[in-house]
Amino acid sequence: MSLTTAASQAYExxxxxxxVGLFGAGTRLPGERELAERIGVSRVTLRSALTALEGEGxxxxxxxxxxxxxxxxLGEPPSTLQSFTEMARARGLHPTARxxxxxxxxxxxxxxxxxxxxxxxxxxxxxxxxxxxxxxxCFDVVVVPEQRAPDLVGAALENASLYETLRELCGVxxxxxxxxxxxSTADATLAKMLNTTxxxxxxxxEETAYTAEGIPVLLGLNKYxxxxxxxxxxxxxxx
Amino acid sequence: MSLTTAASQAYExxxxxxxVGLFGAGTRLPGERELAERIGVSRVTLRSALTALEGEGxxxxxxxxxxxxxxxxLGEPPSTLQSFTEMARARGLHPTARxxxxxxxxxxxxxxxxxxxxxxxxxxxxxxxxxxxxxxxCFDVVVVPEQRAPDLVGAALENASLYETLRELCGVxxxxxxxxxxxSTADATLAKMLNTTxxxxxxxxEETAYTAEGIPVLLGLNKYxxxxxxxxxxxxxxx
DNA sequence: ACACCCTCAGACCAGTTAGTCCAGTAGTAA
DNA sequence: TTACTACTGGACTAACTGGTCTGAGGGTGT
Numbered sequence: 001m002s003l004t005t006a007a008s009q010a011y012e013x014x015x016x017x018x019x020v021g022l023f024g025a026g027t028r029l030p031g032e033r034e035l036a037e038r039i040g041v042s043r044v045t046l047r048s049a050l051t052a053l054e055g056e057g058x059x060x061x062x063x064x065x066x067x068x069x070x071x072x073x074l075g076e077p078p079s080t081l082q083s084f085t086e087m088a089r090a091r092g093l094h095p096t097a098r099x100x101x102x103x104x105x106x107x108x109x110x111x112x113x114x115x116x117x118x119x120x121x122x123x124x125x126x127x128x129x130x131x132x133x134x135x136x137x138c139f140d141v142v143v144v145p146e147q148r149a150p151d152l153v154g155a156a157l158e159n160a161s162l163y164e165t166l167r168e169l170c171g172v173x174x175x176x177x178x179x180x181x182x183x184s185t186a187d188a189t190l191a192k193m194l195n196t197t198x199x200x201x202x203x204x205x206e207e208t209a210y211t212a213e214g215i216p217v218l219l220g221l222n223k224y225x226x227x228x229x230x231x232x233x234x235x236x237x238x239x
Numbered sequence: 240m241s242l243t244t245a246a247s248q249a250y251e252x253x254x255x256x257x258x259v260g261l262f263g264a265g266t267r268l269p270g271e272r273e274l275a276e277r278i279g280v281s282r283v284t285l286r287s288a289l290t291a292l293e294g295e296g297x298x299x300x301x302x303x304x305x306x307x308x309x310x311x312x313l314g315e316p317p318s319t320l321q322s323f324t325e326m327a328r329a330r331g332l333h334p335t336a337r338x339x340x341x342x343x344x345x346x347x348x349x350x351x352x353x354x355x356x357x358x359x360x361x362x363x364x365x366x367x368x369x370x371x372x373x374x375x376x377c378f379d380v381v382v383v384p385e386q387r388a389p390d391l392v393g394a395a396l397e398n399a400s401l402y403e404t405l406r407e408l409c410g411v412x413x414x415x416x417x418x419x420x421x422x423s424t425a426d427a428t429l430a431k432m433l434n435t436t437x438x439x440x441x442x443x444x445e446e447t448a449y450t451a452e453g454i455p456v457l458l459g460l461n462k463y464x465x466x467x468x469x470x471x472x473x474x475x476x477x478x
Numbered sequence: 479a480c481a482c483c484c485t486c487a488g489a490c491c492a493g494t495t496a497g498t499c500c501a502g503t504a505g506t507a508a
Numbered sequence: 509t510t511a512c513t514a515c516t517g518g519a520c521t522a523a524c525t526g527g528t529c530t531g532a533g534g535g536t537g538t
Contacts, residue, residue: 006485031525042486047526062243064493064525071453176258177474183422183442183465199438203422226422233472235416236261237402245494270516281495286517303502303516 006041010049013039018058018069026071029059084130084138085161093132096159097140101127104146104153114208115145115216122146124153126162129193136194137228143219148172166217175212181205181231184223194225201226249280249288257297257308258475268298268306277451323369323377324400326468332371336379336398340366343385343392353447354384354455361385363392365401368432375433376467382458387411405456414451420444420470423462433464440465 023029030038036046050067053059060068088095104122112119123143130138142162144152149170157165166172184202191198207220262268269277275285289306292298299307327334343361351358362382369377381401383391388409396404405411423441430437446459 033525043526044487045485060243061526062245062248062494063527065245065495066525173476175476177476178471179474180469180471181420181442182469183440183463185424185438185440185465199424201422201424201440203420224422226424230419230421231470232417232419233474234259235418235472236256236259237413237416272516282517283496284494287493300517301503302518304504305516 006045007048010039010041010046011052014049014053015058018053023069025069027069028065029067029069031066084140085164088132094134096131096134097157098129098131099126099157100129101125102153102157107143107145111143111219114219115143117145117147124149126157128157132228135228137225139190139193139223141221144217148215148217162218172217173211174209174218177207177209179205179207179233183226190223194223196225196227203229203231205231245280245284246287249278249285250291252278253288253292254297255475257292259473262308264308265310266308267304268308270305327371330371334398335370335373336396337368337370338365338396339368340364341392341396346382346384350382350458353458354382356384356386363388365396367396371467374467376464378429378432378462380460383456387454387456401457411456412450413448413457416446416448418444418446418472422465429462433462435464442468442470444470 017023029035032043032046032050036043039046041049050059050061054061054067057070060070062068084097085095102124104124106120107115107117107123109119111123112121115123117123123145126140126142126144128140128142129136130140144166146153149166149172151169152166155165155169163174166174182204184204186194186196186198186200186202188198190202191200194200194202203222203224203226205220205222205224207218207222208216209218209220210216256262268274271282271285271289275282278285280288289298289300293300296309299309301307324334341363343363345359346354346356346362348358350362351360354362356362362384365381365383367379367381368375369379383405385392388405388411390408391405394404394408402413405413421443423443425433425435425437425439425441427437429441430439433439433441442461442463442465444459444461444463446457446461447455448457448459449455
């Protein structure tokens with residue numbers, strides 16, 4: 001407290017005033033000039049204190065507008081597209097992916113339509129079994145037109161993130177995905193793969209992924225163990 | 240990309256709201272004054288953001304009339320969220336809702352926390368059984384704090400849309416919902432209600448709905464027959 | 479003596495804000 | 509039709525904000 005420097009004095013006083021709740025959450029602080037005068041330091045010194053508080057996340061700066069007390073946000077991340085790999089990492093788990101199949105074939109009529117490519121053109125199908133910390137969680141089928149990602153055909157996808165590989169190897173960045181999920185139950189084959197029982201709940205996700213230009217580049221079918229996965233999103237209601 | 244200037248902040252928010260389809264294609268945006276207030280920015284700043292969006296062709300300006308979302312040019316699949324009622328209408332089916340329970344009780348600790356109200360404060364619980372053309376499809380539990388929607392307690396909710404009732408009767412408009420879905424199976428009670436078998440696939444949705452100000456006003460739990468409902472959403476990747 | 483760092487007051491800039499006034503639009507009632 | 513009213517975007521102003529830079533004072537250590 002009896003630190004002699006003006007900067008730390010300003011810092012201390014601001015910290016205390018924030019602790020006490022003198023400035024309500026989400027509100028704007030008084031202007032720098034006014035604050036500086038009240039605390040009894042110059043604006044330059046005041047700013048160094050404010051910047052320090054910003055570094056600690058206790059204040060938010062907005063140029064030409066003012067300093068704001070962060071509003072207590074307890075909200076989840078907004079409707080963002082998170083890949084399996086990213087989600088696992090965010091939870092501190094170790095994601096793995098075993099490739100069961102990776103080969104070229106001709107597209108079905110339905111696939112060609114959804115991917116907007118010529119019927120019977122060449123597509124790459126990839127079947128993977130995905131696990132977190134060794135526990136199988138998801139059986140995953142992906143279909144990509146060869147012409148939109150030619151370098152993916154022979155790529156090493158074992159334990160790799162497909163989204164990241166697409167971006168780094170093929171220069172294709174996924175921007176938006178149309179996603180739908182439904183509930184189903186496991187048949188014998190799936191039950192064996194996911195190490196669960198026949199009839200167990202399964203979450204089935206269908207995905208069509210697009211670039212920012214609106215070009216469809218990927219069809220996905222994910223079958224998650226019902227007790228191991230939860231799909232999250234933010235929805236907005238139309239006015 | 241997190242420029243702190245107010246203009247770019249407004250731009251980012253508008254972009255996202257356009258992305259998630261908050262404003263339907265071809266519709267008029269709310270007035271500049273209203274938009275500015277909601278985004279928390281002055282009208283002048285808002286207009287610079289709107290002008291930028293216009294330059295990208297994402298908005299159309301019409302003097303003295305308003306700002307419009309261009310009608311979808313390409314075959315962009317506008318796979319926005321379909322509410323229960325909307326989905327039913329889209330298929331030419333007749334949606335109904337039978338109220339099984341509608342009474343006040345005290346909130347659990349968990350509910351109080353999620354709704355940000357005092358523990359043990361009064362909440363209204365509504366249980367409904369929703370059907371399409373007479374076929375039960377969804378069992379639905381909703382919890383609303385009494386203080387945030389006092390007029391809902393005795394309201395007639397039979398076959399009504401809860402969101403619309405909230406808005407018209409209580410002046411509460413839902414802006415965003417944090418939604419999560421998981422797969423499960425039906426127990427005896429649920430199987431009987433949904434007219435299906437024990438062990439059948441069930442899609443369980445959990446919702447926390449917020450106003451534009453970020454105040455949580457509603458907790459929802461929906462249990463859909465797995466063979467009768469499919470959850471759809473567009474997801475976006477954060478830049 | 480000197481160099482160095484902290485602090486200060488001041489000035490200027492560009493972005494932001496609240497506010498006012500205007501002209502065109504749309505809907506309604508006479 | 510006509511007149512009226514409420515609302516819309518368009519334009520502009522004056523005041524204010526943080527961001528940046530300058531030059532001067534005042535300590536401290538060498």
